Amino acid sequence: MPLFLDLHELPEGITAAHVAEMHQADLDTEHKYNCRGLTYWCDEKRKTAFCLIDAPNKQALIDLHEHAHGAIPTRIIEVNDTIVESFLGRIEDPEKSKNISLNIINDPAFRTIMVVKIKSKSLRSKDVETLKTAIRGYSYSIKAIVPQYQGRLVKQETNSFLMSFDTVSDAIHCGIKIQESYNGIITPDLEFKIGISAGIPVTDKEGIFEDTIKTSNYLSDIVKGNFSITSAIKDLYEGENQNISLETNNSILVINNNEEAFMTQLMDFTESIWSHTTTNVNDFEENLGYSKSKLYRTMMHLVGKSPNAFLRDYRLNKALDLLKKQEATISEIAYQTGFSSPAYFSKCFHKKYGVLPSNVKSY
Incomplete structure (x- = not known):
């Protein structure tokens, strides 16, 4: 039977005790709708509650809530x-x-999400084994450090880690410790980046914590600096730590709300057009609503790259992923990733990674 997580926006005056009563009413009534209520989370501060329920379908869950206590969920996702x-x-x-x-259960479902990414700047054969060994060492360290700060490793890919924390403080302190483990070893051809944001599990998206994960991914993907957080994370941290400022830590970059909005807008647009060979900087200016000079200044300040360099590197990263899959020719990948010709693609790829695309398959 499918498993669903729903969102309830609580009216003023509704407490955790009221939500507990509604949860009990669900449990008393669930058999009539072939449902099984597993648990719930309640956040009095943010006026939200979330129910985790086995149900035949979303409508059965709605019917259960409606007849048990009348509180219809705002949003339901399958999980x-x-x-x-x-x-x-x-x-x-x-x-x-x-x-x-x-x-x-006065337990918020609000979580702090951290993404750590380890990227290789070089694909030269003399560097590859050294880098692989270094990445394995960092991966071992990260997996050992996270539980020390009450974190949970949600997902690990080859060079990417997704983690969840109940508190912002634990996430920040864990990120600092992870960064220290990287700084202790000199590996110039590795790029080690951390992004932290926070949010609720159910929004208007289909995936759990989808918006928050996306923000943390963007922070660890494109924002200059090795450790980036949102201004909301900064405020929450200072609230948890008697206004101890994070600004004294020069290794942590805090992006403000306007920068976060620009980052999201930039990435949403880039993800929709990066494969089109006709896309150029003028398209960014038009769709983001920025003049040429303002777009350049904003990109250099936040990303550390010009619009042209940003789009080129984004395409090259996509091309590298495709080359590793070995499911298409170099010419096909060049056009699939928006380059005007295979020759120009190979030139750009060699400049960025130190090898030609034809040599990637050997790694």
Whole structure:
């Protein structure tokens, strides 16, 4: 049976005790709708609650809520139990305290999401084995450090890590420790980047924490500097730590709300057009609503690259992924990634990675 996570926006005055009563009403009624309520999260501060329910379909979940207590969810997404537990820490109600009739769970589903990416700047044969060894060492360190800060490793790919933390402080301190482990070893051909943002699990997107993951990914992908966070993370950290400022830590870059909005707009547009050979900087100016000079200044300040260099590097990164899959020829990949000719593609690729595209398959 499918598993669903829903969002309830709580009216003023509704407390965790009220939500506990509604959860109990669900449990008392669920058999009538072939549903099974597993647990819930309640955040009095942000006025949100989330229910995790096995149900035949979304309509059965809605009918259950409507007839049990009348609180219809604002949004419902289908989820995987393993992923939910990785992000939120549990998939069933905590054990009820003795002599307590109602299991009140005042546990927010708001989480801090950290993405760490390790990227190789070189693909030259003399560097590859050294870099692979270094990446394995960093990966081992990261997996050992995360649990020390109550973090959960949600997903690991070859050189990428997605983590969830209950508090901003744990995420920041974990990120600093991970950064220190990288700074302790000189590996000039590796780029080591951390991005941290926070949010709720259910939004208008289909995936759990989709907006928050996207922001953390963008921070670790394109923002200059090795450790980037949103201004919301900075504010939350200072709120948790009696206004201790993060600005004294020069290794952490805080992007403001306007920069975050620009970053999202830039990446959303880039992801929609990067494969088109006719796309140029004029398209960025038009679609982002920036003049040529303002776009250049904003890109250099936030990304550290001109619009032309940013688009070229984005395409080359996509091309590298395709080359590693070995499912197309170099000429096909050149055109698929928006380059005007295979010769120009090979020239750009060699300049960035130190090898020709034809040599990537050997790695």
